[in-house]
Amino acid sequence: xxxxxxxxxxxxxxxxxxxxxxxxxxxxxxxxxxxxxxxxxxxxxxxxxxxxxxxxxxxxxxxxxxxxxxxxxxxxxxxxxxxxxxxxxxxxxxxxxxxxxxxxxxxxxxxxxxxxxxxxxxxxxxxxxxxxxxxxxxxxxxxxxxxxxxxxxxxxxxxxxxxxxxxxxxxxxxxxxxxxxxxxxxxxxxxxxxxxxxxxxxxxxxxxxxxxxxxxxxxxxxxxxxxxxxxxxxxxxxxxxxxxxxxxxxxxxxxxxxxxxxxxxxxxxxxxxxxxxxxxxxxxxxxxxxxxxxxxxxxxxxxxxxxxxxxxxxxxxxxxxxxxxxxxxxxxxxxxxxxxxxxxxxxxxxxxxxxxxxxxxxxx
Amino acid sequence: xxxxxxxxxxxxxxxxxxxxxxxxxxxxxxxxxxxxxxxxxxxxxxxxxxxxxxxxxxxxxxxxxxxxxxxxxxxxxxxxxxxxxxxxxxxxxxxxxxxxxxxxxxxxxxxxxxxxxxxxxxxxxxxxxxxxxxxxxxxxxxxxxxxxxxxxxxxxxxxxxxxxxxxxxxxxxxxxxxxxxxxxxxxxxxxxxxxxxxxxxxxxxxxxxxxxxxxxxxxxxxxxxxxxxxxxxxxxxxxxxxxxxxxxxxxxxxxxxxxxxxxxxxxxxxxxxxxxxxxxxxxxxxxxxxxxxxxxxxxxxxxxxxxxxxxxxxxxxxxxxxxxxxxxxxxxxxxxxxxxxxxxxxxxxxxxxxxxxxxxxxxx
DNA sequence: CGGGGTAGTTGGAAGGTTCCAATCGCTCAT
DNA sequence: ATGAGCGATTGGAACCTTCCAACTACCCCG
Numbered sequence: 001x002x003x004x005x006x007x008x009x010x011x012x013x014x015x016x017x018x019x020x021x022x023x024x025x026x027x028x029x030x031x032x033x034x035x036x037x038x039x040x041x042x043x044x045x046x047x048x049x050x051x052x053x054x055x056x057x058x059x060x061x062x063x064x065x066x067x068x069x070x071x072x073x074x075x076x077x078x079x080x081x082x083x084x085x086x087x088x089x090x091x092x093x094x095x096x097x098x099x100x101x102x103x104x105x106x107x108x109x110x111x112x113x114x115x116x117x118x119x120x121x122x123x124x125x126x127x128x129x130x131x132x133x134x135x136x137x138x139x140x141x142x143x144x145x146x147x148x149x150x151x152x153x154x155x156x157x158x159x160x161x162x163x164x165x166x167x168x169x170x171x172x173x174x175x176x177x178x179x180x181x182x183x184x185x186x187x188x189x190x191x192x193x194x195x196x197x198x199x200x201x202x203x204x205x206x207x208x209x210x211x212x213x214x215x216x217x218x219x220x221x222x223x224x225x226x227x228x229x230x231x232x233x234x235x236x237x238x239x240x241x242x243x244x245x246x247x248x249x250x251x252x253x254x255x256x257x258x259x260x261x262x263x264x265x266x267x268x269x270x271x272x273x274x275x276x277x278x279x280x281x282x283x284x285x286x287x288x289x290x291x292x293x294x295x296x297x298x299x300x301x302x303x304x305x306x307x308x309x310x311x312x313x314x315x316x317x318x319x320x321x322x323x324x325x326x327x328x329x330x331x332x333x334x335x336x337x338x339x340x341x342x343x344x345x346x347x348x349x350x351x352x353x354x355x356x357x358x359x360x361x362x363x364x
Numbered sequence: 365x366x367x368x369x370x371x372x373x374x375x376x377x378x379x380x381x382x383x384x385x386x387x388x389x390x391x392x393x394x395x396x397x398x399x400x401x402x403x404x405x406x407x408x409x410x411x412x413x414x415x416x417x418x419x420x421x422x423x424x425x426x427x428x429x430x431x432x433x434x435x436x437x438x439x440x441x442x443x444x445x446x447x448x449x450x451x452x453x454x455x456x457x458x459x460x461x462x463x464x465x466x467x468x469x470x471x472x473x474x475x476x477x478x479x480x481x482x483x484x485x486x487x488x489x490x491x492x493x494x495x496x497x498x499x500x501x502x503x504x505x506x507x508x509x510x511x512x513x514x515x516x517x518x519x520x521x522x523x524x525x526x527x528x529x530x531x532x533x534x535x536x537x538x539x540x541x542x543x544x545x546x547x548x549x550x551x552x553x554x555x556x557x558x559x560x561x562x563x564x565x566x567x568x569x570x571x572x573x574x575x576x577x578x579x580x581x582x583x584x585x586x587x588x589x590x591x592x593x594x595x596x597x598x599x600x601x602x603x604x605x606x607x608x609x610x611x612x613x614x615x616x617x618x619x620x621x622x623x624x625x626x627x628x629x630x631x632x633x634x635x636x637x638x639x640x641x642x643x644x645x646x647x648x649x650x651x652x653x654x655x656x657x658x659x660x661x662x663x664x665x666x667x668x669x670x671x672x673x674x675x676x677x678x679x680x681x682x683x684x685x686x687x688x689x690x691x692x693x694x695x696x697x698x699x700x701x702x703x704x705x706x707x708x709x710x711x712x713x714x715x716x717x718x719x720x721x722x723x724x725x726x727x728x
Numbered sequence: 729c730g731g732g733g734t735a736g737t738t739g740g741a742a743g744g745t746t747c748c749a750a751t752c753g754c755t756c757a758t
Numbered sequence: 759a760t761g762a763g764c765g766a767t768t769g770g771a772a773c774c775t776t777c778c779a780a781c782t783a784c785c786c787c788g
Contacts (some may be wrong), residue, residue, distance in 0.1 A: 006510045008486070009608055009742065010743095010744060010745090011745065011746095012744075019429075020767075020768090021768050021769070022744090022745085022746095022769085023746085023747095023767075023769080024768080026746065026764085027766095027767085028744070030746085034766070035766075036765085036766065036767090039766080039767085051486070051759085051775065053483065053486040053487045054487065054745070055425070055488050055743085055745070056487045056489050057421050057424035057425040057429075057430060057487055057743090057745090057746050058425050058743070058744035058745040058746090058773090059744080059746080060421035060424075060745090060773095061419070061421040061422050061425050061743090061744080061745070061746095061775085062744080062745045062746045062747080062772080062773055063745080063746065063747095063774050064773075065390065066420075066421060067465070071452045071455055071468075074453070075453060078732055081770060082446060084448075084449050084770065085437075085448050086447075087447065088437055088448075088468065089438070089439060089470055090453075092437055092470040093469050093470040094467055096469065096470060097474060100468060101467055101489065102467065103432075103465055103466065103467055103468075104435075104452060104456050104466045104467075104468045105456055105460065105465060105466065106453055106456040106457040106460060108460060119417065121415040121417065122372070122415070123417045123419065124419050124420055124421055125420050125422045125465065132455045197501065201630070201781085224785090229740080230653065230654060233744080256654075257654065260654045263656070264656050267656060279761060285651075286649065286650070286651055287649075287650055287651040287654045289594065290594060290620075290621065290624045290628070290654075290655070291626050291654070291655075292631060292650045292656070302562055345716065354763080363781090370743055371766085374773095374775085375775065375776095376774080383739090384737075385737065385738050385739070386738085386739085386774095386775085386776095387739080387776085387777090388736085388737060388738080390775070390776065391736095391737085398735080398736070398737090399736075399737090400735080400736060400737090403736080403737085418774085418775075419773085419774055419775070419786085421774080421775090422743095422773070422774035422775040422776090423731060423774080423775055423776080423777090424744055425744065425745085425773090425774080425775075425776095426742080426774080426775045426776045427743090427775085427776065428743080429778095506776095547781065561786060580748075704788080
């Protein structure tokens with residue numbers, strides 16, 4: 001029962017306790033099948049008695065793997081409102097299940113973007129990275145690929161020259177769903193409020209809206225763009241709602257901030273959101289359920305994204321049960337529209353049942 | 365110039381390159397003053413030439429310190445809307461400046477709350493913890509104190525029996541500021557909407573409101589409570605606003621969700637927020653600037669909190685330049701009210717200047 | 729000129745683990 | 759009976775660093 005002097009059990013002390021060699025204890029942990037059954041239980045008992053847990057630093061030194069996954073957090077929240085929270089938790093949970101831990105780091109020098117990554121690698125602090133917010137020709141991707149570092153990014157390689165492992169949310173499918181939902185509610189003139197052209201994510205969300213209109217045989221509705229700021233969104237929405245004779249009866253937006261801008265514009269015009277003009281947002285940020293009326297919004301399945309990221313990463317990491325895929329793999333997951341008052345016909349009392357294929361807030 | 369075969373420089377390889385012993389290279393890194401100037405530059409040159417960075421795992425094994433700080437993230441966002449984002453980033457940045465990294469973990473078994481902490485300690489994965497969301501008699505505090513683990517919590521020990529190092533935001537000062545601001549706007553009947561009694565944080569925010577009323581010689585205004593949910597908040601607010609003959613002209617709230625509930629209630633009653641009844645929230649969540657009208661809210665200085673947490677932790681960590689304080693130290697930082705339309709007299713156009721002592725959104 | 733002190737530098741050992749090659753004790757086929 | 763073959767177990771070495779004690783010049787003082 002006696003532990004080491006400083007109270008910490010080691011392989012050696014367990015071995016003594018169980019009357020076996022060091023190596024046998026190590027085998028009991030990593031390859032139990034090679035031990036005879038009775039030796040195994042004897043070692044197990046010693047491990048339990050001493051409360052032994054392997055020293056991770058010694059393992060890492062010997063094996064050359066830290067079993068830590070690096071995730072960079074940005075100074076300005078790029079994943080808006082609570083998105084990072086959810087993603088982070090799901091990622092931490094997922095990696096733990098694979099025996100890995102999550103190391104969160106902040107960029108150290110804004111001028112040399114890569115130095116932080118290089119440092120964590122050469123000091124052998126982390127084995128792999130999860131990247132978010134990658135853009136076309138992102139230098140991090142080339143840098144890490146060159147070193148053979150396992151990397152999975154949350155976000156597609158939009159450029160043709162980038163190829164790497166990724167998981168992403170199908171934004172186009174999200175806006176497509178929004179249009180489907182609006183069409184089912186009887187809407188025919190469905191506008192789009194997006195970000196200025198040139199952002200991959202924004203263009204994708206717009207494409208889903210456009211494709212859905214075509215699929216339903218509807219004419220391309222009016223559209224406008226605004227940067228991610230409330231006042232700009234409101235101004236753009238005012239233009240959209242007053243620009244032509246036949247006002248759109250619904251507006252699909254590329255973000256919750258833009259959608260809230262539309263709500264404000266409607267309020268200013270004396271129109272009722274939901275009843276007169278339906279609105280949908282994107283991201284299902286906390287603000288969506290707090291707006292008046294509550295905002296229908298496309299919710300990203302971040303838990304699922306994180307699980308997929310960990311799964312793909314797991315195949316790349318050295319502990320792999322099977323060889324890693326030769327070709328970069330991509331996973332696209334489907335978001336879900338959460339329907340609230342802003343897109344229901346009779347908005348204020350919401351006595352009607354929502355369409356069955358879309359979850360309501362209660363069961364989302 | 366030649367590096368090790370696998371491309372990774374070690375102390376040994378640097379020593380060969382510089383024609384000195386291993387130990388001298390180590391000294392060059394940790395105690396440069398003991399080396400003769402010319403040896404130092406020779407070693408430095410070799411380090412640069414080989415791109416040497418010390419292997420953190422070997423260091424950790426030898427010294428018994430991992431230089432990793434553990435932070436648990438909760439499954440449900442307890443730090444609401446974007447608060448975690450800001451705190452996390454500031455914490456990561458701060459710890460890096462002290463040579464530490466941040467390890468984020470998710471609880472593994474909800475039944476045994478402590479197992480995750482014990483595991484990270486016995487495997488020597490982390491040296492210290494930052495706790496959030498501690499409550500009276502939190503078992504984690506006793507457990508970690510018993511092992512002598514350095515701990516700093518974001519949150520005061522509300523109970524008399526808990527004593528540990530902590531950093532917290534002075535919530536009472538925040539609501540006090542809100543009242544000051546409202547009084548300066550001419551308000552006299554200032555109500556409070558808080559959480560049900562019994563939450564330490566909530567009671568503290570209420571106390572600040574009550575104290576401020578006394579300080580201004582105003583009678584205790586009406587108050588109500590509601591749990592952190594929009595519909596409950598709205599209902600409570602309706603009661604507050606229609607309950608008595610002389611309606612309050614301002615409502616101070618314990619959270620942004622509660623404050624948005626008040627805004628909804630006002631809208632339903634046909635009253636104009638800001639113009640007829642002023643409202644303030646707490647946390648300055650993203651939803652605050654998106655509400656209509658934009659919500660004045662008390663902003664927690666999370667960057668400052670994180671910096672203080674790291675500073676206090678720094679004194680406890682083994683690398684200390686001075687011995688750690690014998691008595692647990694506490695730091696209380698002041699939040700700041702961000703004034704927006706919901707608490708300005710002429711709300712809709714906002715042509716007036718805000719009071720000088722409170723920052724507006726632009727300079728916040 | 730010898731001995732004590734000091735600044736600078738050095739090699740051995742240890743920290744806890746896993747990898748590798750070797751050994752031991754058996755069984756089975758020859 | 760003996761050696762090949764196999765399952766189970768073992769000790770030595772290595773991973774890279776820091777700690778420790780010792781060593782080498784060298785200067786200064788008596």
